[in-house]
Amino acid sequence: MEANRTGAGLTGLATTAADTRSLTAADVEAARAETPGCATVLHLNNAGAALMPRPVYEAITGHLAREYAIGGYEAKEEAQGRIEGVYGSLARLLGAAPREIAVVENATVAFDLAFHAIPFAPGDVVFTSVAEYASNYLAYLRAREAAGIAIRVVPDDERGQLDVAALERLLAEPGPGGRARLVAVSHVPTQSGLVQPAAAIGAAARRHGALFLLDATQSAGQLPLDVAALGCDLLCSTGRKYLRGPRGVGFLYVREAILDELRPPFIDLHAATWTGPESYELRPDARRFENWEANYAATLGLGAAVDYALDRGLEATWARVRALGARTRAGLAAIPGVTVHDRGATLGGIVGFSVAGWEAEALRGALRARRDRPDGTAGARPINCSVSVASSAILDFAGRGVESWVRASPHYYNSEAEIDEFLGAVAALARR
Amino acid sequence: MEANRTGAGLTGLATTAADTRSLTAADVEAARAETPGCATVLHLNNAGAALMPRPVYEAITGHLAREYAIGGYEAKEEAQGRIEGVYGSLARLLGAAPREIAVVENATVAFDLAFHAIPFAPGDVVFTSVAEYASNYLAYLRAREAAGIAIRVVPDDERGQLDVAALERLLAEPGPGGRARLVAVSHVPTQSGLVQPAAAIGAAARRHGALFLLDATQSAGQLPLDVAALGCDLLCSTGRKYLRGPRGVGFLYVREAILDELRPPFIDLHAATWTGPESYELRPDARRFENWEANYAATLGLGAAVDYALDRGLEATWARVRALGARTRAGLAAIPGVTVHDRGATLGGIVGFSVAGWEAEALRGALRARRDRPDGTAGARPINCSVSVASSAILDFAGRGVESWVRASPHYYNSEAEIDEFLGAVAALARR
Numbered sequence: 001m002e003a004n005r006t007g008a009g010l011t012g013l014a015t016t017a018a019d020t021r022s023l024t025a026a027d028v029e030a031a032r033a034e035t036p037g038c039a040t041v042l043h044l045n046n047a048g049a050a051l052m053p054r055p056v057y058e059a060i061t062g063h064l065a066r067e068y069a070i071g072g073y074e075a076k077e078e079a080q081g082r083i084e085g086v087y088g089s090l091a092r093l094l095g096a097a098p099r100e101i102a103v104v105e106n107a108t109v110a111f112d113l114a115f116h117a118i119p120f121a122p123g124d125v126v127f128t129s130v131a132e133y134a135s136n137y138l139a140y141l142r143a144r145e146a147a148g149i150a151i152r153v154v155p156d157d158e159r160g161q162l163d164v165a166a167l168e169r170l171l172a173e174p175g176p177g178g179r180a181r182l183v184a185v186s187h188v189p190t191q192s193g194l195v196q197p198a199a200a201i202g203a204a205a206r207r208h209g210a211l212f213l214l215d216a217t218q219s220a221g222q223l224p225l226d227v228a229a230l231g232c233d234l235l236c237s238t239g240r241k242y243l244r245g246p247r248g249v250g251f252l253y254v255r256e257a258i259l260d261e262l263r264p265p266f267i268d269l270h271a272a273t274w275t276g277p278e279s280y281e282l283r284p285d286a287r288r289f290e291n292w293e294a295n296y297a298a299t300l301g302l303g304a305a306v307d308y309a310l311d312r313g314l315e316a317t318w319a320r321v322r323a324l325g326a327r328t329r330a331g332l333a334a335i336p337g338v339t340v341h342d343r344g345a346t347l348g349g350i351v352g353f354s355v356a357g358w359e360a361e362a363l364r365g366a367l368r369a370r371r372d373r374p375d376g377t378a379g380a381r382p383i384n385c386s387v388s389v390a391s392s393a394i395l396d397f398a399g400r401g402v403e404s405w406v407r408a409s410p411h412y413y414n415s416e417a418e419i420d421e422f423l424g425a426v427a428a429l430a431r432r
Numbered sequence: 433m434e435a436n437r438t439g440a441g442l443t444g445l446a447t448t449a450a451d452t453r454s455l456t457a458a459d460v461e462a463a464r465a466e467t468p469g470c471a472t473v474l475h476l477n478n479a480g481a482a483l484m485p486r487p488v489y490e491a492i493t494g495h496l497a498r499e500y501a502i503g504g505y506e507a508k509e510e511a512q513g514r515i516e517g518v519y520g521s522l523a524r525l526l527g528a529a530p531r532e533i534a535v536v537e538n539a540t541v542a543f544d545l546a547f548h549a550i551p552f553a554p555g556d557v558v559f560t561s562v563a564e565y566a567s568n569y570l571a572y573l574r575a576r577e578a579a580g581i582a583i584r585v586v587p588d589d590e591r592g593q594l595d596v597a598a599l600e601r602l603l604a605e606p607g608p609g610g611r612a613r614l615v616a617v618s619h620v621p622t623q624s625g626l627v628q629p630a631a632a633i634g635a636a637a638r639r640h641g642a643l644f645l646l647d648a649t650q651s652a653g654q655l656p657l658d659v660a661a662l663g664c665d666l667l668c669s670t671g672r673k674y675l676r677g678p679r680g681v682g683f684l685y686v687r688e689a690i691l692d693e694l695r696p697p698f699i700d701l702h703a704a705t706w707t708g709p710e711s712y713e714l715r716p717d718a719r720r721f722e723n724w725e726a727n728y729a730a731t732l733g734l735g736a737a738v739d740y741a742l743d744r745g746l747e748a749t750w751a752r753v754r755a756l757g758a759r760t761r762a763g764l765a766a767i768p769g770v771t772v773h774d775r776g777a778t779l780g781g782i783v784g785f786s787v788a789g790w791e792a793e794a795l796r797g798a799l800r801a802r803r804d805r806p807d808g809t810a811g812a813r814p815i816n817c818s819v820s821v822a823s824s825a826i827l828d829f830a831g832r833g834v835e836s837w838v839r840a841s842p843h844y845y846n847s848e849a850e851i852d853e854f855l856g857a858v859a860a861l862a863r864r
Binding site for chain 2: 051109116249279
């Protein structure tokens with residue numbers, strides 16, 4: 001496993017033995033054994049927050065124990081080398097350089113810091129997707145108020161993903177007085193299995209001189225990411241989802257070449273040096289988007305999560321996530337009364353579905369509250385899913401005829417038996 | 433102890449038995465017994481990050497254990513009532529209403545969110561103090577670039593605190609085309625024992641129609657706070673310092689009457705509801721300054737820390753902090769070669785000092801590295817202090833003739849014997 005880490009390098013996504021091989025049944029068993037939560041819950045809420053593996057939990061609690069024993073600043077000093085290592089790990093995950101990484105509170109904060117750092121001028125056009133996440137769209141609306149930008153939603157193609165040809169046309173003709181300034185897209189939307197054609201979107205943006213901000217909140221840890229191949233200038237993501245890290249920590253990638261084009265909305269004595277009553281100097285790397293104080297236990301947990309993901313190999317885990325997603329989708333579609341909502345040319349681990357006669361929230365509760373095993377004996381583990389609501393993605397929900405649906409999101413450490421147990425539970429509830 | 437919590441109410445700082453009595457030697461011993469770090473370190477870095485008491489540590493690790501066992505979202509659902517309780521605890525601490533509280537990443541983020549939410553117009557004047565913290569001043573410089581505000585530094589009076597009479601004059605005559613928009617002040621600066629006359633500053637701001645933003649980063653948990661008595665519209669603070677809470681969490685108070693005057697710089701689906709392609713609606717309370725994702729283990733730790741502080745009583749612990757600060761200051765001043773840098777009419781727990789012949793960083797390291805007890809036997813606990821540098825408060829350091837000094841910051845759980853042991857260690861180093 002160490003070989004993978006060493007071989008990853010800083011300039012591209014590692015392609016090592018760990019990345020190209022498939023996960024074996026023994027690999028899955030080992031990952032489950034390192035995940036005590038697997039014994040307690042049948043966890044299909046990895047798109048919410050995944051179950052942490054032991055090394056992540058121990059990185060967090062180990063640091064907290066030191067803060068408790070010797071003080072918060074003193075524990076940070078002691079962990080300084082490991083904290084620096086987190087930047088290296090994130091850089092390897094993305095094919096970036098450590099100086100292009102900022103560790104921040106979460107993906108939304110990373111998105112906001114990056115987006116609002118762009119010096120928009122009136123007439124600047126921001127292009128986005130139908131499947132866009134509410135919080136991102138709200139940032140566009142906020143910038144429209146503050147800076148007079150225009151928002152253009154690129155239509156989907158017939159497969160249900162962003163229509164890259166339409167994006168090209170819109171970028172070429174942003175309208176009278178308009179300038180194609182930014183393409184900002186959720187790589188994998190919160191509410192469905194869709195994986196957007198991010199590399200093609202990035203290439204289109206680059207051709208037309210627009211910046212490309214990729215929201216990788218649901219894709220980091222789910223599929224391999226390489227910022228050069230994706231052509232993105234800015235990328236944000238979170239720890240708690242497919243990376244299996246802690247809550248309350250995320251990260252931002254800023255391509256070094258555009259760093260000085262951006263104006264961080266907030267600056268403090270970590271981001272800049274106060275040099276005089278009327279002057280300051282920004283630090284030279286992407287950490288100008290951070291602020292001084294952080295939850296270092298969470299930072300170290302994030303680093304452990306990235307190392308754990310790299311050790312398994314993103315190609316290998318992505319193949320398994322896709323397979324488990326497909327098994328879930330096919331199994332659900334075969335149950336009478338079930339509708340699967342996913343559309344797109346490439347589908348990943350997230351599955352959105354409804355069951356006739358069930359409100360989504362009630363169905364989620366019933367899956368969580370079940371107490372009987374498929375064989376009728378008592379003591380089944382709760383099934384963890386979540387609910388996607390229209391207000392989190394109103395453009396994508398429009399015309400679907402539902403206001404919410406249940407989201408099941410397997411990860412590589414879920415077993416085929418768990419998927420089948422989940423399908424059995426849904427089938428039983430659908431018959432009620 | 434429960435009586436204190438119940439009697440605190442929501443409209444003012446509680447004045448109950450726990451608040452008005454003094455801490456007894458037994459109270460201090462009990463607090464030390466609940467603070468395992470006291471056995472490991474002689475901790476005089478409470479202005480950096482205090483040692484957490486057991487209930488705080490257990491609130492954090494208890495929640496992490498549930499996230500590990502059942503999933504991050506599921507653990508949050510389970511803790512929902514206790515998370516709501518944190519807002520009630522913070523409201524009691526400040527004499528505010530729970531709907532006026534936002535829990536955010538840290539005090540700097542709280543300050544930035546509040547400050548940059550003020551809809552500044554060119555010519556607006558922001559008044560601040562000589563002792564101001566770098567990160568706050570950097571925010572003023574950032575707003576000067578973005579919105580054309582002017583920054584006026586109010587001089588100190590002869591005692592070394594902000595000159596309230598001078599502030600009154602400046603507020604009355606903000607200059608041609610100027611408008612007195614905001615007074616923003618660090619209640620207790622990071623680098624010294626000074627406690628600014630915040631209530632008088634607040635009254636002056638109110639008289640002249642300016643908003644008052646109080647940075648209580650170093651004062652929350654050190655001394656009693658009541659937002660009505662202080663006359664502040666906005667207050668920010670952190671968990672890790674005198675409140676003895678976790679790192680990476682802080683809070684913001686927003687007076688309800690000014691909520692709609694402000695424009696949160698960032699909005700997401702927690703702060704607002706996305707209602708249409710061109711519209712959104714902000715939530716009705718101060719949580720419009722939060723974002724959806726948080727480190728709930730830290731939030732719960734913060735709540736436990738506030739409850740712990742309220743249970744001891746802020747009047748009682750403040751009396752002891754002042755007394756230990758004074759003992760430290762007097763003891764240091766009596767050592768040949770030591771200079772104490774604190775000035776102000778009211779001094780608290782923070783003590784800034786230099787020792788002739790010692791660089792501050794080297795002195796801090798020597799205090800931390802010492803291995804001998806005062807009686808010459810081996811095995812002394814490291815002494816934790818920190819260093820204040822000019823770049824963290826350049827206006828206050830100007831003319832002092834030093835670029836940095838050591839900061840010792842006792843809290844109520846430090847013993848008199850610890851202060852004396854620290855003084856002995858400094859005296860021994862000063863003789864070298």
